[in-house]
Structure formats: structure tokens, C-alpha cells
Amino acid sequence: MPEHESPIVTVDIVLLTLEDEQLKVTLMERTKEPFAGRLALPGGYVHTNTDQNGDDAARRIMTTKLGFAPSHMEQLETISGPTRDPRGWSVSIVYVALISREALASHSAIPLHLYPVAALPELAFDHNKIVRRAVERLRSKGTYSTLPCHLLPARFSIPQMHHVFELVLGVPLNRTSFTRKVSEMGILELAGKEPAAGRGRTAAQYRLKEEVSFFHRPLGDGM
Amino acid sequence: MPEHESPIVTVDIVLLTLEDEQLKVTLMERTKEPFAGRLALPGGYVHTNTDQNGDDAARRIMTTKLGFAPSHMEQLETISGPTRDPRGWSVSIVYVALISREALASHSAIPLHLYPVAALPELAFDHNKIVRRAVERLRSKGTYSTLPCHLLPARFSIPQMHHVFELVLGVPLNRTSFTRKVSEMGILELAGKEPAAGRGRTAAQYRLKEEVSFFHRPLGDGM
Known part of the structure; x- marks a missing residue:
């Protein structure tokens, strides 16, 4: 000692x-x-x-x-x-x-x-x-990771996700590039549709895929 | 206690x-x-x-x-x-x-x-x-960060850098995309030219910009 x-x-x-x-x-x-x-x-x-x-x-x-x-x-x-x-x-x-x-x-x-x-x-x-x-x-x-996703409710729309990333990063994010990037990341799956503003319109709701986690796997975890 | x-x-x-x-x-x-x-x-x-x-x-x-x-x-x-x-x-x-x-x-x-x-x-x-x-x-x-750069000598060519990233990541990396990505990252500055294979040919040598570091700034560091 x-x-x-x-x-x-x-x-x-x-x-x-x-x-x-x-x-x-x-x-x-x-x-x-x-x-x-x-x-x-x-x-x-x-x-x-x-x-x-x-x-x-x-x-x-x-x-x-x-x-x-x-x-x-x-x-x-x-x-x-x-x-x-x-x-x-x-x-x-x-x-x-x-x-x-x-x-x-x-x-x-x-x-x-x-x-x-x-x-x-x-x-x-x-x-x-x-x-x-x-x-x-x-x-x-934030810009490369899924971290801010964990601040979202269990089901969310892409505009909601965009809004949360803007709040966290404190800067405006181009909606089109953001949507493309999210799609490239392959971290979301469709969770259903919700009524949206406008007669008869719906907005797609997503959730994080099960395996998306930012938790460091503990050492004992299959290494 | x-x-x-x-x-x-x-x-x-x-x-x-x-x-x-x-x-x-x-x-x-x-x-x-x-x-x-x-x-x-x-x-x-x-x-x-x-x-x-x-x-x-x-x-x-x-x-x-x-x-x-x-x-x-x-x-x-x-x-x-x-x-x-x-x-x-x-x-x-x-x-x-x-x-x-x-x-x-x-x-x-x-x-x-x-x-x-x-x-x-x-x-x-x-x-x-x-x-x-x-x-x-x-x-x-590795693919998004400058970490493997610190395994390179002080001056290096893009092909050398590409080789080091391939060794670290253990996968082949497309040379053209790699070169474009590195250029987008804006982490290198020209350090001179060295003779290269082929009569009268030279290869550009680079170094990491001064501010490129992966060290976590200690808490006392201007926070």
C-alpha cells in the first residue's frame, strides 16, 4: 500500500x-x-x-x-x-x-x-x-451522435427531433440536411402515425432502435 | 467519512x-x-x-x-x-x-x-x-476523429496517413473519399515537399495543425 x-x-x-x-x-x-x-x-x-x-x-x-x-x-x-x-x-x-x-x-x-x-x-x-x-x-x-435523442419522448416526429437538436446545439440546423443525416444514421424505426395539423394529415412517428444506446458497455459485458 | x-x-x-x-x-x-x-x-x-x-x-x-x-x-x-x-x-x-x-x-x-x-x-x-x-x-x-493522426510522424504524406488509418481501423478505405474527408476536416497544413518515386516527382508533406489535439482539457483550463 x-x-x-x-x-x-x-x-x-x-x-x-x-x-x-x-x-x-x-x-x-x-x-x-x-x-x-x-x-x-x-x-x-x-x-x-x-x-x-x-x-x-x-x-x-x-x-x-x-x-x-x-x-x-x-x-x-x-x-x-x-x-x-x-x-x-x-x-x-x-x-x-x-x-x-x-x-x-x-x-x-x-x-x-x-x-x-x-x-x-x-x-x-x-x-x-x-x-x-x-x-x-x-x-x-451532438452533430454526429445520438446523444440528444435520449432527451426526446419515446415516440417523436422528425420535426420534434430537429427541434431538440437545435435546442441542444444552440444553433439553427438546416432541416433538409438534418433529415438526410438522420436517415443515413439508420438509428430510427417507424413507430406509427399521429394526426398532424391540417385536415386528414398525419405525421410519421419514430422511435430509437433498441440497440441505440450511448452507455459504455461495462467491462464484463462479453469482452 | x-x-x-x-x-x-x-x-x-x-x-x-x-x-x-x-x-x-x-x-x-x-x-x-x-x-x-x-x-x-x-x-x-x-x-x-x-x-x-x-x-x-x-x-x-x-x-x-x-x-x-x-x-x-x-x-x-x-x-x-x-x-x-x-x-x-x-x-x-x-x-x-x-x-x-x-x-x-x-x-x-x-x-x-x-x-x-x-x-x-x-x-x-x-x-x-x-x-x-x-x-x-x-x-x-477513427473514422470521424483525428486520433490515429497521432501515430504518424511529425511530417507525413496523405498516402502515409491513409495507410495508418487503414492499419488502425483494420479495413480498406477508399483513397479518394479518404482524401476528400481529410480535406474537409481542415486539420492539416502543408509542411513542404519531399522527393517521391519517379524522376523529378515530389510528394506534399503535411503536419497536424497546432490546435489539433485529443487531450481532454483539464478543468482548470479557462472554464
Whole structure:
């Protein structure tokens, strides 16, 4: 064993959703020191007596604190250092979860507090930075990835999908190129038709194919 | 503080290069238990008394064990669990570094042991899995990213670049589409011309633009 102190190891989760056309993050008020009374990301210590790995710790923490664990979580990165937590040299394995507002409402057993990522108060620890990093990742991956799809309801139209990508990326996207790109990606399947504006018109509804996930497969998963 | 044991926190580095047309990884023989005598990735404990963060620990470990720290390293992911290290519940913050064989030869102060990723012996801990994950990441990012560029020498021709991408991805890539894609990416600048096969012929040599890096910017970096 090393001659120096062992670091503190925690897991923090950036749970993002879209509400009122804004990207929002779930925050909880801290009840204990350090930073008692300050808003923070849901998170907690790794429990070495029960957790099987970081993913498992993230699921346990979400279930304990929010009443459910999102089906899609991705490791964002691991943040560490001597000054980010007053209790000591600390490591935070950071996860990002994306969920539609609809799914969030149906799953969560406790009232959630959602805050627009564009106007956050000062959070506990370095959580403002962590949220910025998560949003950066979502935006940088957005044009090529399926990440923002996870903010959509289970069934959606292409115009809805286009709108969500525009909101997430914060830029207008050409509708025609977007539709072509989505079709090339081959990630959607037809889920039915819904009545649309205009007499007798319908809009095609889609859903993500089963295998479309952004979750990092855990190491044990068939490797 | 939690009532359970603190995890062990280590950093491991997957240093990849191309040699003899093969993707190879740097391994070192372990001198101590556990797994004494077994090959392993260069790695070590985080030193909470001196390391400023995980990146810093990775650089210190590379400098100590290999005599230099690669300029490009990226966090791959953090692997954790109760059974991966016989010493206890352990966390490994895994980094990937890519370097040309030429740069590796010029930087490294000690003899390096390179092994083809396609034919590794049984390594210490879960290091076989970690190498597979790193290679998967390199391949999945490869077609859209600049990652494999870091395996090239400082100056290279488009045919050389095409060859390296084919080796990394393990599939033939259409030369014309590849050249167009690279041009669209806007990541190269002209570095000069070299004599080429054929009387009086020259081949354009390129280098990566200064700002092309795959290193995750540390949190302190202007956020």
C-alpha cells in the first residue's frame, strides 16, 4: 500500500432534460457539510462493501436519491485533485444521464428540482464546471451522435427531433440536411402515425432502435 | 467519512504506437506482487501528497517509468470494482496515449517493450480488457476523429496517413473519399515537399495543425 493517504472516491451524476425549451439539470440541496445548504449534483461515496463498480454506484445513488436510475448513463470523465473537496484529495467519477421530461415525470418518486444549465447559481464543490463539461460533451458529440435523442419522448416526429437538436446545439440546423443525416444514421424505426395539423394529415412517428444506446458497455459485458 | 474502506486509486496508461505495420502497446514486467513477473500496463498509485489531479499522476508515472510523458493523452474511462485488484476495491483512471514510433524512439530514455495488441499474452489485473477497450475506442472514433493522426510522424504524406488509418481501423478505405474527408476536416497544413518515386516527382508533406489535439482539457483550463 502507498505511504500516503487514500483519496476519497465519489460518483456524481449530471442528469439532463429539456423543459420549457431549455436544457436543465437536476440539483439537490446539500443537507450536510461541506457546502451545507448549497445546491449540488446528486452524488455520493462509492460503497466498497456493496458496489460492484462505478456504474453500480451511480445506479444505487440515483435510486436512493431520486427514486429511479435512468436507463442511459455514460461516464463523462473522472475529475480529481487535492482542493476540489475540503475533506481531502478526491476523485469523482462523473456520469451523464439524458432523459425526456416525460419519462422523468413518470419515473421519479420524489419532487425533482430542475435548473437551466445556462443560468446556474453557485453550486457546491466544482459542480458548475462539471455541468459545463457535460453540456460541452453533449454539444460536441451532438452533430454526429445520438446523444440528444435520449432527451426526446419515446415516440417523436422528425420535426420534434430537429427541434431538440437545435435546442441542444444552440444553433439553427438546416432541416433538409438534418433529415438526410438522420436517415443515413439508420438509428430510427417507424413507430406509427399521429394526426398532424391540417385536415386528414398525419405525421410519421419514430422511435430509437433498441440497440441505440450511448452507455459504455461495462467491462464484463462479453469482452 | 464513509463507514467502509476507501478504494485503492491508480492510474494506468495504454501507450499505443505503430511498428512493423502493427498496432502495439507498451508493457512492463511487474516486479512486485500481485502478479509479479506478469506483463502489465505502466501504472501506479495516485500520490495524494504531490499529484494535482489524475492527468498529473499519469504524467508523473510515465516520466518515472518510461523516462518521458507523451504530449497527447486522453482519459479513456475509469474502471473499478471489488475483484480487479487482489489488494481491495480498486479504481483505475485509464489514459490512452498515441505516439509515432519515431517520436517514441527519440523520447524514451529506457528500452521499451512493445507488444502487438492483436496477440497479447495474459496480462496482470484486467489489463487485457483495458487494452481491448482502448483499441475499440481508437477504432470507433477513427473514422470521424483525428486520433490515429497521432501515430504518424511529425511530417507525413496523405498516402502515409491513409495507410495508418487503414492499419488502425483494420479495413480498406477508399483513397479518394479518404482524401476528400481529410480535406474537409481542415486539420492539416502543408509542411513542404519531399522527393517521391519517379524522376523529378515530389510528394506534399503535411503536419497536424497546432490546435489539433485529443487531450481532454483539464478543468482548470479557462472554464
